[in-house]
Structure formats: C-alpha cells, structure tokens
Amino acid sequence: MDKITEKIKVRPENSHSPGIQVRSILFVSAPYQLPGLKADIHPSPWKITYAVSMEEAAALLGKADFNLVFIEMQTLDHKTEITIQHLKGLCPGLPVILLAPPGHCKNRSLERDADHIFIWSGTPEVFHAMVRFIEDQRCKDTTRRAVLLVEDSLEYASFFLPAVYKGIDTAFPGARPPRLVLAGSHETAMARFRELGNRLECVLSDTRLPWQGREASGAGIDILSTIHREMPELPIMLMSAESANKTRAESIPAPFLDKNAKHLGPNLHEFFRSLTANRPVGGRNTLPKDPYPVQTCPAGFTRIGNGSIGGKARGLAFLAQTLNRRPDLVAVYSEMTVNIPDSLILCTDIFEDFVRDNGLARFTGRPLADLVQAFIDAPLTGEVLGHLQTYLAGTCAPLAVRSSSLLEDAVTHPCAGLYKTYMIPNNHADPDLRLSHLATAVKLVYASAYYKNARAFIRSTTTHPFRDSMAVMIQETAGSRHGDFFYPAISGTAHSLNFYPAANAKADEGVLNLALGLGHTLAQGEQSFRVFPKHPQATPQFSGTRDFLEKTQNRFYALRMTGYPETLCFGICSNLERRDLSQALNEAPVKTLASTYMPLEDRIRDTWYCRGPKVITFAQVLKYGAPPLTALVNDLMTALAHAAGGPIELEFTADLPDRSGGPWKISLLQVRPMSSPRDTSLITRADLDEAVCVSTSALGNGTLDTIRDIIYVNPEVFEGGKTPDMAQQISRINAELAKTNRRFLLAGPGRWGSSDPWLGIPVDWQQISGAGAIVEIRDGTIHADASWGSHFFNTITAHGVPYITVNSGTCDRIDLENLAGCRTVRDEGFIRHMRLNRPLLIKIDGKHSRGVIIDAGKADNDIQDQ
Template sequence: IDKNSTRLIEDLQRFLEEYMGFGDFIFRLPDGTEVARAGNPRELLERLREVPIESILHHARQQHFSHWMMARTEIRIAEQLYPKQVDDFAAPEELRRFLIRVIETVLYEKQSDIITRFIPGRSPYEVQFMRLGEGSLGGKARGIGFLRYLLSRLDLRRFFPDITIQIPPTLVICTGEFSRFLEDNHLAAAAVQGKLPFAELQARFLTAEVHPELARDLRAYLLALRAPIAVRSSSLLEDSLHLPLAGLYATYMLPNNEPTVEERLASLLAAVKLVWASTFGDSPRAYYRQTSYRLEDERMAVVVQTLGGGRRGGYFYPSFSGVAQSHNFYPVAYMKPEDGVAQIALGLGKTVVEGGAIVRFCPRYPLLLPQFANIRDWLYFTQKDFYGLDMTVIEGPRDAATMDRLKLLPLAEAEAQRVLPPVASVYQPESGLLVDSFFYDGPRIVTFQKVLRNPRLKLGELLSSLLTVSEKAMRTPVEIEFACDLPEEGRPVFYPLQLRPMAAKKRWEQVKITVEDKARAFCYSETAHGNGSYRGICDLVAVDPDAFEISRTREIAREIGEINRRLVAEKRSYVLVGFGRWGSTDPWMGIGVSWAQISAVRVLVEVGLKGFNAEPAQGTHFFQNVTSLNIGCLSVPYRSNSFLKWEALAGITPLHTTAHLKLLRWPEPLTIRIDGRIGEAVLLLP
C-alpha cells in the first residue's frame, strides 16, 4: 500500500478484504483469474468440492484458508489448518479432502449441541436443527437431536473418509402449536371422543386455520428451502422405550416445487394438519386401548426434514434405504444377537418399514445372507418394485389422497436412471448364475452384493459402529433408520434419519417347554418372539388354507377387521393364524392388517407355504409395536422343524365363518407357552 496514493482508503479496504480475510474468499488460479467466491465458511466448504485443484494449491501455499477462517473467529478451523504445508500431502487431492474434512467436522460439531429457535432468514443448510413454537420436540425429534450429538462426537468422518455422513436439515414444529390449533378451532372434543369417521375429522382439520404467526414462519422457512421435504410425526410418546407407536401416525413427502411460495406453503400446511389429525386415527386408538396411556394426553409435534437422495427423472429417491437394529432376535450360523441386523431396499424406506421385500444382513458379517439359500430364493423373494416421490407439481384440493405422493415404480425405472446397476445383479438362465455386469440380458435381481462389498462405503462396518455407540449411549438396544445415495459422480452420501430405543423386554417369565408339550402341540415354532404363558385365550381366528389365495390378501385383512370388531365388543382376545408376513403392505409378502384390524390379538402365527415363505420381519414398524405389547409371534416356515397341524383344527365346528376365515372357540382356554430365551413356542388345544 502506498501511503501517498490518492486512493489510500480504497487500497486499504481492498488489502483488508483480499489479504487479511475480511471480505469474500475469492478463489483464484496462479495467474490471478477468479474462479469462485465464498461469503461464509459453509459456502467455502461447497466451493472446495468443485474448484480446480490448482486454485486450492495456490491459496494453501500462502495460508489464505487459515487467515480467512481466523478473521471470522473460526479459531478451531484455523488452528488445524495453519500448521499444515502443501508438502505434507502425498497428492494434491489429499489436501482437498483434508480441508473439507476439517471444515465439515467443526461446522457440524458447532451445531450438534444446539437446537436453535427458528429465526426468519436463517438458512436451514447453515443452522441444521431448528425449533418453531413452544412445548416439546416430541420423541422422534429428540431421537434425531441425540443422533446429531452422537455423530459429532464419534468423528466418523476420520474412519470413513470416502463417504459423506450427514443428517438432513430439520425443523421441528413443537407441541404447543398442536395444542393452540385444537383450541383456536374448537377441535379437541370432537377429536378425542372419536365419534366422527376419521375421513371427516381429517376434512375438519384441513379446513381449520393455523395461527398466522406459524404460517408466516413456515413461509419464511420455505423461502430458503426448495428441496423435497418429509413431514413426519413426533408425538410426546412416540419412539419411547415402552411405547414406540411406530408407523401409527402419518408421514407425508412433498416435492416442494410449486411455482409460488404461497402454493408450497399451502401444501406444507395441509401436510402438517394431516399429521396432527393422525393423532386421532383408528390405529392409534386401537393401540392405546392395549396400554395404560390415554389418547387425550397425547400431543403432536411435527418434523419437517429435507429428503435425502436425488432427483431421477420425474421422481426423487435415494439409492437405498434401511433399518439397522443392535439386537438380532433371529440370529443364524455364528451370528450372535448382539451383532445386530440390518434390512435394506432400493428407493425410499417405505418398503422396509412396511414389510416389503428386502435384503437382510448382519453388519458384522455383511456377505453372509442365509435369507437366500439358492437362486430360486433370489428370483422370487427380492424386490420387483420400489418407492419414489412423484415430483409432479401438486394441483387441486390438498386432501389426504392428493398429498400421498409416493409411487410404486418398476425396477426398469431405476435402471433407466442408472440407479439400479450399483445395487443389483443380472440372472443368466443359461449358466444359472448371478453376475454383476448389466452388459448381459436377463432378470435384474436386487442383491446389494456390490454395495455390501464396496470398500469405500464399508456399509457393514459403518452400521456396526453406529449401533454399538448408540446402544452404549442409550443403555438399551437401539434401532436406526437411514438412507444412502450413490451418485454417479462424487462420494456416497449416508443419511442417518432416526434413532430410537428398541421396545423394552418385559421381565422374563420362566417358561419350560417339555418334550411332552411338543408331542401334544397342534402348533410348534422354533422361531418365536415374545415370552411367557398367554392365559385366558379361548378364541382362534384362522385363515382357511383351502380358501387362501395370495391375490386376496387385502380382502382377508378386511374380514379380519370385521371379526376383530366383534371380539373387541365381546372383550375377548384371540390367536390369529395366517400365511406369509403379518402387517406387510406388500400383498405378495403377507396379509397387510392394520392395528385397528387386530387390536384384540394376543398371539400371531405366520405360516409359510411353498413359494410364499416370508421370513420373520424385524425392521418393520409392525414388529416394533408387536414387541412393545409382548404380543406373541410364532413363525412356521415351510419345510422346517416348526409345524402347524391343520387336521387338528379341521374337526372343530367354527363359531363363525367368512369367505376366507374361521373363528374357533373352546369352553376352556388354549395352552400357549413361549420361551423367549431360546425362541421356542407351543400351542396346545384344551
């Protein structure tokens, strides 16, 4: 700077901005050509991923990065960058990765302990966890917050440097807004009493007005966010240790791409109201009747979370989603229960949590897949379709049907968008083998072999680390929902979405099943879940094996609901026997009953048939709720040591029949014993 210059003030300002770090960080090439700018540390992080390596080397040699960070009081970042020299790195790209890792880690840790109150104008990508309104965050949001805290302390980025690990930006509408909405619109009495049909209650919620302050704040939030979003429930009791309420409340996913912010706000408000209304749905009511809790004490917060994944054609979805649990109820071979288990599926996670076709593996032994014993199993029991978010602009009335934007898509859609090859193999009929190359013709089979072997992703190791640390921190077995995206260019992105405790086991009742019990039993299972002697049950509802057709599973579910209503009115519990997987929304995997349709059940029996032999589900919402209520669940796979003697039931005159069901009743209760320690169970007739 020349002190005699006629432009001294301007020169001094330029010096402070360009050399002392008080202005934008201007990325330049060695010849001075500007290639990019960053106004804050988060923008700098994004620019570092894309600018030429020559520019990064140019600035690193002159310590521009550390000076610029120090000028912004980012002292922790500056202290880690300043000692490093360009010559300390074996290759230029190692320097880029080092800069990204340091800045990314510190920025994430700064936010991990903070739940920031929403302030209009703040970017959700800069402040990634915000709360709006008064009251509680709810169970799901608490789990997300705790997961953020754990991730910041684990330093996973150091152990998994080739993947990006991030929880999507999250806004929580606290329970106070729910209470204010009910009070302002005089909806509480009608909602709690349950006299209105649920569809009519939803319509009332949709026509009611939210507080103007909430609408104003959500509008400001949407001005800063154009990505697709998930609007999810987070009630006071949800995801608690003894009451998971998994999958009983509503979730809506929105493309968030309407032309105006007013239209996008209308969609978001409709989704929020429908989530609030789901507090009083038929399934939560039925579930609460089996507990000591009261529905009128429930309060609902709402989580608005950016979707993880990418846009592919007219749809948005991740490469795959999954659920991992730190306790495996059905270990095989040399697996141990504490080794955990994971279930993954192509696309959005609805396939996994609702009992669809998945690939199950142990994180410690990811290449051991006993679920598929031969090629026939791969052909018949793997995914044939997947879920994606329809990115068509929402038009017309924003009711419950219109707001359901998830579409079931064929595998060909994923192949056309080049999402399928990284997660699938090709079956060659000539050789009878599965091959990784899509050069060959043949059925596409979602095997995840390439994912589970991927040395960069290290999915099994990553899940095992997360589960171990989370279980230790929560002092109970845990469950983690996640998604993962495998872009064609760039690093894989792993999205931890939710952390919750697995349903607590009740105190074990000592149950002993003798050889005589097995000899007298009409049903025996060596793969059972639950524990104890289930007393006082005189009723059994069975799907008639002679009338069962896989294509009729939805009709069978409706018939079960009708018999269940009758037994609820009579205050009688019962055993329910059927084929395939209970609670699966995939009609080709089992009978998709809801909680309202089986609210009086005490024991479930899943019977396998040739070609219809679904394994017991562990990662589903249905399974979580079964566990929490200690409902017995017996699996009787086709051609196994387990059995069900249909002939023992054939001679009993039904009390009531439908097209596909028989209701049997005895004057004395059935003998039902489940030894939860070894997973063995028997059912004996009176």
C-alpha cells in the same frame, strides 16, 4: 453400599427454612432419554444436573446442593444397590419425585419411598407444574391462600396438575397466586380443610376415595357436603368418572366435572374462569397470546413453541449427542459423509392450540374423509404460517413432514408407523403454492393423531385421561433427483438385536434391511433385502437363483418432482409413486445396486453391464464394500446401543456421490429403543412333545395362559387374490370379541399387516387389536419373507404380543384343527373363529427364539383316558 456411603457427605436438613425455591435439580434418567429431555425443557429457569444411574446420582448428591430430585421409573428397572430411600437418607428433607410413563405405573408401593409419583410423557408444562407443586408443598407461609385438590388416582392427579395451575393463573393473576394442596384420601382432605380454613379459594374433589382404609364410593360427597355446610360461599366442584354422580353433585349442591369428558381440560378451566365473575382481573385475560418462541436446541435443530418436541425428535437429539461425543465413529470412513438432516420442529402446544381453536376434537370417530377434510380446511395461524414461510425461503429441496408424537419411539410405547409422514417436492415456481403444500402436509400429520388406529393404540396402552399430542418435524429429504423423480439409492433399517439369527449370525450382532428408493418400502413391510451386517455376504433367505428372481425387490418408491397437480396427491402414499424396477433400469442407483441374471448359465453376475434381467442385490455394497456401509452400520449400532443402555433400531439412507470418486452421502434419520426380552420362559422336552405348535423363530418372552379363542385362515379355501376380503372378515370377528374383551390367537399364511395383498393378509392394527398372540405360517402358500422391521410389526411387538413364525421344511410344526374341546363359533368363509373349553398355554423363550403352543384341553382328555 457401605463403600459408596463412606464417600458421600451427608447434609443435615435445614429445619428453619420457611420453604424452598427450586433452583437446582438432579434428574436421573436412562441415557436414551436425556438429550430429548434437555431439548424439551430448554431453556430452563433452573440449573439441571443429569445422572444416568442411581449410583451416579448418589455420587452427585455428595458434591453439590440440590433442591429437588426427579427419577424416571425405567432407571429403577436396572440392577442397582442404590434405592430411593438411600438417596433420601443422604440428604434428609430433599424431595424426590418418581416419574412413570403413561400406562406403566403399576407399582404403587414405590410411593412409600418417593415423596410423590407422577405420570409424565415428557411435556414441559407438566415438568414446570411438578416443580411448582413441590415449592407449594414446602411453603411455610401461614398467610398464603390455597386451592385444595382431592384426588387419589396418579393418572388424574398428573393430568390435573398443570390444568389446575393454568386455572389458578387465570383466576388469580398476580405475583402471589394461591398454592396448590393435594390430598389423596378423605382423612387427609378433611385435615387440610381444617388447617387452611378461610385461606381456601376453592376445593375440587373426586367422588370415590380411600376412607378409613377402604375405597368409599361417597367419600368425596361427604367431603364437599361438610365443606358446604361450614363454608357455603366457598366454591367447590365434584369430579367423577361415573356420570351417575352428577345427580349426587346436585344434592350437595356443587358443579360436576365428568372425568370421561372429551374436553376435560377446558371444562376444568371453565370452573376457574367462573371464579373471576365477581373479581376484577386487571385485564389479564384480554392480553394477546404470547408468540411462540423460536429456539435452537442443544441437539442442533430449531424448535418453535413451548411444548414438547415429541418422541421422534427426542430420538434425533440422542442421535446427535452420540455423534458429537464420538466423532471417531465416522472419521475413519473417508468413503462416506455422515449427517443428520437439519430439522424444524413445531412443538406439541402448536398442535393443541390448532385443534382447540378450530374445534377439531369433535370430529373424533367421524368418517376418515370428513376428519381429514376438516383438518385441511382449518387455518393455521398467521404466526405459524410466517415461520413456515421463513423456513421455505432458505430451501428448495424436497421436504419430509414427519410426525413426532409424545409416545412415538418411546421406550415403553414405540407406536411406530401409527402416524403419517408426507413428502412434498417443494420446487414449484409460486412460493405461495409451496407454502400451501407445506401447511397442508403439517395439518394432515396433525389429522393422523385422530385416526382410529392411533386412538385404538393409545387406548390400549395408556389410561384415561392421557391423550397423545403431536409435534411435527420438517426435514430436507435425503436423496437425489433422477429424471422426474427424487429418491435415495438405499434406505435402511438396522436393529442391534436380531430375534431371528441364521447361518453363522448371533442375536447380538443385529440385522439389516435394505431397499432401493424411499423407506416407505421398509415401513410397509414390502419386499426388501435382509442381511446380517457382521456377515454381509451371507444370504440365508435365498437358497438359489430362483429365490433371487422371486424374492428380491422389483418395485420401489420415489417422490414425483414434475407433472404433479397443484393440490398434490395427499393420499395413502402422499406424493410418492410406486415404480417398477423396469422403469428405472438406466438410472444411476439401479446401475449401481443391480446384478444381472444370466439364463444360459442360471447364475447371477454382480454387475449391471451385461444382458439379462436385473436383480437388486446391493452386491457392490455388501460383497465388495464399496462403500463399507455395513462396517459403518456395525459401529453406529454398537455405539448407539451402548449409549442408550439397550438395543436400538436405526433408520438411514445412503445416496450416491455427487461426482465420480466422491463420498457416498449417509443420512441418519431416526433412532429408537428396541424392546428386549428379560425373563426367559423355559420350554421343556415335555412341552415340545405335547405342543400343537412348535417354532424355532418366535419373538417375545414369557407365558400366556388366557386365550381360548382362535381366528384361523382356513387353508382349504385360501385364495391369494382374496386376502383383502380375509382382512375384512378378521376385522368383523375382532370387533365382536372386543365387546367382551376376549383376546385371541391369530394364525395364517404370509406376512401379517403386509401392504401388498399378495404377500400376506393386509390387516392393520385396529382390525386385529384383540390379538393376544400371532402365528405367521410359511408353508409355501404365500412366498414372502417374515415382516421384520415394518411399522406394523413394531406395533405388534410394542404391545408385547408374541409373534410366532412356523417354517415348513424344518422341525417347526402347527396343527390347530384338531384341538380338544374346540367348537366353531363363526365361519366367515375364508376365516374361521374357534373357541376352546380350556385356554391354550403359549410359552415363548425369548433368549433362544423358541415358542410352543400347548392344548391344555388335550391334557385333560389324556388324564380322563387313563
């Protein structure tokens, strides 16, 4: 610390400044976040300098003058000698704002170090509001009028910040609008009221606030009552998350804002609009809305709108920056060309305008068919349609219309697969019909933000009033046409950290999943080919030729290019068709990637050109390195993980050359950070001896000791063809437990969340949202690999839910039928709900992929027996 301090020039605070105008900003963030941040606030009215560590930030403070410092909370998670207090000591008076992701602001003690802490999901409007707030806070103009906001909740203060500024600009147009003053307690609010007096334009106050060191349910009532007595003409508003306080607001009297309202932002805006009733506004509100700007971002894609590009697009920006900085990564692979598809992004403000202008929020909770139809029927504006029409004029390639929500692919909330992707052929002779197809796909992606699964995820991982918002990313689909269908030869997902190493593989060598055709196979957790990229010839999941015949991919997804209805098939898989391998035996990708089973020899030959059943083994790529795809993936994962500062997941496609001897076409589609275990939960020999469940393939890390409920698939009555019925039975029990917020252990055979009901129980997240831990039993009842890499699986791990796999034929074991103090609460037939007197003890050792479940009630009985 002392050596660092010696090298840095400490600047004295300028106490004579009348205030500050922010011109230069230092932004400290994890490396993965920075490219997306640059894209989100580009172009910027400020000079922004970026640092990827607190040490780098300290060094930069000694070289340049900054007016404001932002620090993302994730940066503080890493071991560092530089603290916020140390940075502030280097430049006294320099304001520092700490940024926390939605739902992850638990350390309020950090407020003592930073000037302010706000919740931020990456939206430009909040960023602009925070900068403006700092300028207002440091304003020394004693004649400037003000708006007083009294709010102690970080979540609500962060939400209100841009909303109040929007209201101020509406109610007080001009070059010198009132400044915003924020107070977080009764004492501070009253002090600000006494200080500002007649300069106040209005006061908005929460009801429950700190007062004399304790939270007081009527603090806001007292504040507004006092203000109303002394300044009865001053507009005031009471806010509360408790609707019963509306009556108390009437007694002041003051208008009331319900903080649980679905339309909280618009309701707040109406309060400010009411302030203009007796004030001329110069026709400001009658001006037409400004057009959406069209910008080319530093990452190389085009964005339309002023809002955020969303999480998925931020990952694309990180991917582009890494490749631009490391051209050597792909220069050595002459057998392949590597690209990122050109992208057009409709920012989040277009989504928000679309939902608001068409009143679509009222369809929340409605039946899915009604919700979807409402979004389809709602019109996009002529301006947006014009942008889409211009885009279509430049391409006739098939298109993928993909979600890019604020939380999607974020470090703390990956929420992969919650929202929809739609593919369209984009080859109809009528350009108006092509435009209609694209517009419908965009609106259906928007609709997926209101699906029950998505809303349940957001509610469980963030706090009110945060609401996810949706950007849309439009890309040319990677692949080639084969007859009536379009698809890439290979779709792949690569993880730089492998929680389930086998054979000679190590955890940090990663894992790779490959599938013939479009990536929907991987996203849904259907049958794919898993391989360790450092050991591409090893296939530990296949013990013999019979396994290759039974466990390799025999179906794949492709986009139909002819014979589709003019309205397209925007159903579960959009316009995709699930094709049998037998339908594509003579198509080039199958000829290239398939091997042949020789019945008389009971062996598999690595060629398509002989008689016998075909098996997708990817042998040409994995065994013979033609092309050296695994080597390229290894290099990409190493570079991306290093640049991101942690493990990553990469999605890509590999397509056949256009001509004989030409290069394979590799398209990089998406990158996202992976969650990696930090603290190891030690499992002792005594734990292993006492455990009712032992697993050597457990995902997660830590100790869980609160679960008393078990939802268990009854093996005695299991029927493979009845798994959809089992999913419904689980859903009913989950709904009942959710009413009392009871978490449960979920256990059963095969893949949880499988879209193929013959490979496991086809539940979705909403149906098991109360699961605190999941056990996947692989005992031969269902023949399926574990569901690693699927979106469902990623959602489970994003919630921090331990995922325990029990493999028969190993030292793994499970016995949940003989637990002490256990009673059956509900028996649905296939599914049994059991409850214990004492919680289970679940321990996961993430470093060694081990897990145990211990029956605490049995330990009590053993003590009594003694």
